[in-house]
Amino acid sequence: MPKIKAARKSTRIDMTPMVDVAFLLITFFMLTIKFRPQEAIQVELPFSIAETPLPERNMAIIKIGKQGQVFFGIDSKFDRIEMLRKMANRYQIEFTEEQEERFALLPEVGVAMSQLPQYLDIDPLERDEVNKTLRGIPVDSAHNELRDWIVAARLTNPKLRFAIKADKDTPYPVVKRVIETLREKKINRFYLITNLEGVEK
Amino acid sequence: MAAAVDTGGESRGPRGKKKGRKKKGSPWIDMTPMVDVAFLLLTFFVLTTTLSTPTTMPVVVPPKMTEKEKEEHQEKIQASKVLHLIVDEDDKIYWYQASEEELKEGNIELNQTDFSKNGLRKVLLQVRKKVEEKWGPNQMVVLIKVTDKAKYKNFVDVLDEMNVVEQRKYMLVEPEPEEIEMVEEYKAKLRGES
Numbered sequence: 001m002p003k004i005k006a007a008r009k010s011t012r013i014d015m016t017p018m019v020d021v022a023f024l025l026i027t028f029f030m031l032t033i034k035f036r037p038q039e040a041i042q043v044e045l046p047f048s049i050a051e052t053p054l055p056e057r058n059m060a061i062i063k064i065g066k067q068g069q070v071f072f073g074i075d076s077k078f079d080r081i082e083m084l085r086k087m088a089n090r091y092q093i094e095f096t097e098e099q100e101e102r103f104a105l106l107p108e109v110g111v112a113m114s115q116l117p118q119y120l121d122i123d124p125l126e127r128d129e130v131n132k133t134l135r136g137i138p139v140d141s142a143h144n145e146l147r148d149w150i151v152a153a154r155l156t157n158p159k160l161r162f163a164i165k166a167d168k169d170t171p172y173p174v175v176k177r178v179i180e181t182l183r184e185k186k187i188n189r190f191y192l193i194t195n196l197e198g199v200e201k
Numbered sequence: 202m203a204a205a206v207d208t209g210g211e212s213r214g215p216r217g218k219k220k221g222r223k224k225k226g227s228p229w230i231d232m233t234p235m236v237d238v239a240f241l242l243l244t245f246f247v248l249t250t251t252l253s254t255p256t257t258m259p260v261v262v263p264p265k266m267t268e269k270e271k272e273e274h275q276e277k278i279q280a281s282k283v284l285h286l287i288v289d290e291d292d293k294i295y296w297y298q299a300s301e302e303e304l305k306e307g308n309i310e311l312n313q314t315d316f317s318k319n320g321l322r323k324v325l326l327q328v329r330k331k332v333e334e335k336w337g338p339n340q341m342v343v344l345i346k347v348t349d350k351a352k353y354k355n356f357v358d359v360l361d362e363m364n365v366v367e368q369r370k371y372m373l374v375e376p377e378p379e380e381i382e383m384v385e386e387y388k389a390k391l392r393g394e395s
Contacts, residue, residue, distance in 0.1 A: 015232040022239035029246030046354040048361040050258035064353070163257060168354035175353050183265045191257035194357060 040110050040131045041065045046168035047197035054193060058159045061193070062146070063108055064166035068174035069136030072149045073108030079156045080104045086152040093117060110134040113145055139177045147181050154185075163191035258360060262373065280304055282336055284328045284343045287376055287384055288359055290350035292316055295384045298328055311387050316358045325366045343368055346376035348384070 043063060056075075063071040074080060084103050088095050091113045095103070099120040103109075111119045111134060122130055139146045154160055162182060166175055182190055266274065280301040287295040292315055299309050314320040325343070332341040343363065347356055363371050 012229065015236055019232055019236055019239060022236065022243055026239060026242050026246060029243065029250055033246055033250050045255065046357040048256070048258050048357055049364060050256050050361070052257050052259060054255050054257045165255075166353045168352065168357075170353040171349070172347050172351040172353055172356055173349045175356060176347070176349075179262060183262055186264065188264050189259065189261050191259055192357060192360075193255050193257050194361075196256045 040071060040108055040127075040134060041069065043165060043167040044169070045165070045193060045195045048192075048194035049197060050192075050194055051196065052191075054163065054191065055161060058157060058161055060150070060153050060160045060162050061108070062162065062164050062178055064164065064170045064174055064178065065136065066167045066169050068171055069110060069134055070139050070146055070174070070178060071108040071110040072137055072146060072153075073106070074153050074157070074160065076157065077104045079153075080106070082156045083149075083152045086155055087113060087148060090148055090152070095120070109149070110136050112138055113148075139174070139181060141177075144181060146178065147185060150181065150185050150187070161191070162187055163193050165193040258357070258364075260360065278342055279336070282332055282340050282342055284325070284332075284341060285380070286321075286343060286345050286359065287380055288345065288347045288351045288355050289384055290348070292355060294321055294324075294359070295387060296324055296328075298331075309383065311383055313387065313391075316355070316362070321359070321362050322366060325362065325368060329366070329368070339370070341368070341370065343371040345371055345373050346380065347373070348376050348381060 041063070043065060058075070060072070060074045063073070065071070074083065081100050081104050084095060084100060087093075093113060093116070095117060099117060102120045102124065103116075105124070106120075109116065110131070119127075119130070137145045137149065150162075164175065164178060179190075182188075280299060280303075284298050285296060289295060294314050294316070295311050296314060297309050297311050303309060312324075314324050329341045333339075345359055347359070363369075
C-alpha cells in the first residue's frame with residue numbers, strides 16, 4: 001500500500017474576517033467611549049452594593065476631596081457659561097469672554113468666587129500645580145457659595161439632578177454641610193456616587 | 202514601480218531573467234501588522250471604557266422644616282421600636298435599644314460593633330427579630346446618628362447596610378450631646394481595661 005501523504009496546506013490563513021470584526025469592535029468602542037475631562041482632584045470612592053448607574057445627562061456633581069475641599073460642576077458645557085454669568089451677576093464680578101470660554105471647559109469649580117477670574121487666567125496646562133493647593137468652594141454657614149452655585153445651576157437648567165462624589169476618607173462634617181446646603185435649597189433627593197462591590201452573604 | 206508585496210514565493214533566481222515580463226503580484230497582502238494594530242487599539246478601548254462605570258446610591262432626606270411645621274408633622278413612636286446607631290471614629294458603631302422606662306431612668310446599655318459581616322448586619326437582624334416578635338413586621342425604626350469624627354465612608358457603609366438587610370425605615374439624625382458623652386465614656390472605659 002502506498003503511503004498516504006498528508007496534503008500540504010498553506011500556513012496562511014485568510015485574516016480578512018478577523019480584521020473586519022476587529023475594526024467593527026474598534027469603531028463601536030470609539031463611538032461609545034466618553035473621555036473623562038481632566039479633573040482638578042482625584043477622589044477615591046467608597047464601595048457600596050448600589051447598582052443604579054449614574055444618569056448621564058442633567059447632572060450636577062458636588063465633589064468633596066479628602067481634606068474637605070468642595071468642588072461643583074455641571075455636565076453640560078453650554079449651560080456652564082450661562083451659570084457663570086448668573087454667578088457673576090450676583091457677585092458683581094466681570095468675566096472676559098476668554099475667561100468664560102475657559103470656564104466652559106472646566107469640569108468643576110473649586111475656588112471662591114473672588115479668586116475665580118485669577119484662576120481662569122492660569123493656563124489650563126499649568127493648572128495641575130495650583131489644583132493641589134485649592135481649598136474648594138466655601139460652604140460655611142456664614143459664607144456659603146455652594147448654595148449660590150446650586151441656585152445658579154438650577155436656574156440655568158431646572159431639570160438638574162444632584163450627586164455627591166466624595167472621597168471615602170472625607171470627614172463627615174463637610175458632607176453634612178453639603179447635604180444641609182442641598183436641603184436648604186429643597187433638594188431632598190440626590191445621589192451618592194460609589195463604586196460597586198460584591199455583597200457577601 | 203509596482204507596489205511590491207513581498208509574498209515570499211517570488212524569488213525566481215537573478216533579477217535579469219524576469220526582464221520584459223510583467224511581475225505578477227499575488228492578491229494576498231500580509232495583514233498581520235494591520236491586525237496587530239487593530240487589536241492593540243481594541244484592547245485600549247476595551248480597557249478604558251469598562252473602568253469608568255460609577256454607580257450611584259439614591260438618597261432621600263427629609264425636607265427642612267420650621268419648628269412649627271415640625272410640631273405638626275411629628276409622630277410619636279414607641280421607644281422600644283427604635284434602634285439607635287451612633288457612628289463614630291475608627292469605623293466603630295455604638296448602638297443601643299432601650300424602652301421608655303429605661304430611657305427615663307438613663308439606664309442605657311451601650312454596645313460596640315463594626316462594619317464587618319458579623320458586626321452591624323447581625324445587630325440589625327437580631328434587633329429586628331426582637332422588635333418584630335413584639336410589634337409585628339416592619340415596625341423597627343433605625344436612627345442613624347453620625348458623629349463629627351466619622352468619615353464619609355462610614356456614612357455610605359451604614360446606608361448600604363440598610364439596603365443589604367432591606368431595612369426601609371431609617372432616619373438620619375443629629376446625635377444628642379448626651380449620646381456623644383455616653384460614647385466617650387464607653388471608649389474611656391475600654392481604654393482603661395486594655
